[in-house]
Amino acid sequence: MRKKLQISAAAIFAAVSLFGADTLLDAARSGDINSQLQLAGEYFYGRQRQKNLTLALYWFRKAAGAGNPQAQYNLALCLQNGWGGKPNPAAAFFWYEKAMNNGVDKAAVRYAELLFMGLESDSYENRTLPAVPADHAKALDILREHTKKSDPDALLLLARYLFMDAPVHGRELRMLLEKYIENTATPDPEALVIYAACLRSGLGGMIPDPAKGAEVLRRAALMKHPEATAQLAEMLFYGFGGTLDRKQAIALYEEAIRLGSSRAMNDYAQLQLFGMYLPQNSESAFKLLTQAAGKNYPPAMRNLGNCYLSGIGTNQDIPKAFELFTRAADAGDGVAAYKLGRMYRNGEYTAKNLEMAFQYFHRSAVAGHPAGLREAGKALFNGTGVKADQSRAMDFLRRAAAAGDAEAAALLR
Incomplete structure (x- = not known):
């Protein structure tokens, strides 16, 4: 639920009236802010002159620096999305804040989006912009305020974050x-x-x-x-x-x-792999999983890893399988993290490493996977790959049992 709101360019930039090309360029060069904004729009859309995002960015920057709120918002969008140059979220945040403070409501929604995520520091125009720590509470309050104004983008982003x-x-x-x-x-x-x-x-x-x-x-x-x-x-x-x-x-x-839909690709591929209500077709399943994994869908990355691990629909490739399991685990997939934990604990396809095993069991537990909770609890109880901590161990085991893990329930008896 964390993907960016899709906003069409036509809805982003203010419509521009039409001047003669030379007259408009001369006016923009002379410092007329409205002409700079209009010229930037023409370069952005390719109207009245050849489309050129680099020049659009240049003229949005000129008008933004002169204090035009719409130009500040447009410049921030370009910087966030890499239109006309490389993406620079820190600079986008800077200009969204300017536009927001100058009364551009839609800038506040984008500002809240970046504030919720937090940003690393970055350089911009010969200076370093500071990192922005994630502030969920402030971001949610901004979105609540703009939802009350019947802003559909604010409402949808607020719903996503509340659902998280x-x-x-x-x-x-x-x-x-x-x-x-x-x-x-x-x-x-x-x-x-x-x-x-x-x-x-x-x-x-x-x-x-x-x-x-x-x-x-x-x-x-x-x-x-x-x-x-x-x-x-x-x-x-x-x-x-x-x-x-x-x-x-x-x-x-x-x-x-x-x-x-990545979810559909992954689910349909599973039906093909096992021949459930569809003809068994490992090659087609492999292609679908590759497509879904390419969109960074964690279950597909994990299932594609299984294909590489066992040579299903493709040649066996253990390093590729590990890469995919790791990507899935890093993206929060508890099943992939549990699988890696078992591999490191048992020395399957890799050198035995109890510390790494615990790290992945713990990741799996954090994701709420019952088996990951159980194995993290067992490792903590016995001090396997981690310093023993029976209090934490019992907490993990109780949570695993509550999630339906029979082995954890038996260990607690």
């Missing part, structure tokens, strides 16, 4: 989305996907209602939303929500793949 910490913000998230969906004729499909997740899991004090969650996903799927289509396919395939329809599920998976 749903146990804490579940009630606020539910109320936010219920009000938005009720009062909006055509809600954003991503908001529908997040609300469906609330319904399915019972976030915010709801009674879990998978059937209603499926209805909400269907609304978003009708809008050709890739993730909604893939999630609806999964629900129908396994009968979540009370309806089991594998034929429709497979058709939806195929539609979601056409729409570019």
Whole structure:
């Protein structure tokens, strides 16, 4: 849920009127701010003159430096996205703040986005801009303020961030989305996907209602939303929500793949690998997993690693498998982290390393994977690869047992 909001260039930059090319350039060179802004827009879009993002950036910078709020916002967008030069998030943050303080509401949303993530220091115009520590509380407050102004971009970004910490913000998230969906004729499909997740899991004090969650996903799927289509396919395939329809599920998976869903590529590939309701086809599965892993989808990276590890659909390549497992674990995949922990503990395909084993079991535990919780607990209890800590060990084992791990439950008896 952390991807950037997709905003079209046409919605970003103010429309520009048309002057004669030479007159406009002369006026911009003489220091006329409005001419500088218009000239930058013409270079950006390729209207009245050849498109040139480098020159667009130059003239946005001129107008921004002279204090024009719209130019400050446009310059920040260019710097964030690398339009006309290399991306520079720290400089983008600087100019978003300027534009925000000058009354550009949409700059506040982008400012909050960068503030939520935090930024490393970077150089800009012969100076060093300081690092920006992540400040989730301030970012959320900015987005709440702009959501009250009926800013749809602020609302959607706020919903994403609240969902990332749903146990804490579940009630606020539910109320936010219920009000938005009720009062909006055509809600954003991503908001529908997040609300469906609330319904399915019972976030915010709801009674879990998978059937209603499926209805909400269907609304978003009708809008050709890739993730909604893939999630609806999964629900129908396994009968979540009370309806089991594998034929429709497979058709939806195929539609979601056409729409570019990494989840659908990964899930469909698993069906092909095991021949579940589809002809077994390891080569096709390998291609789909490669495509999804190329989009940095953690489960696909892990499953592609399994293919390389065992030579399924491709030649065996142990180093490539380790690379993919590591990428998946680094991206928060608890299953991949658990797998690496086992490999290092047992010396499978690599040298035995108990310290590395614990590190990956701990990562798996942090991701909430029951087996990772169990193995991290066992390592802490016995001091295997880490200093013994029976208090922490018992905490991990209890959490593993609560998540349904039978071995952890047996160890606690």
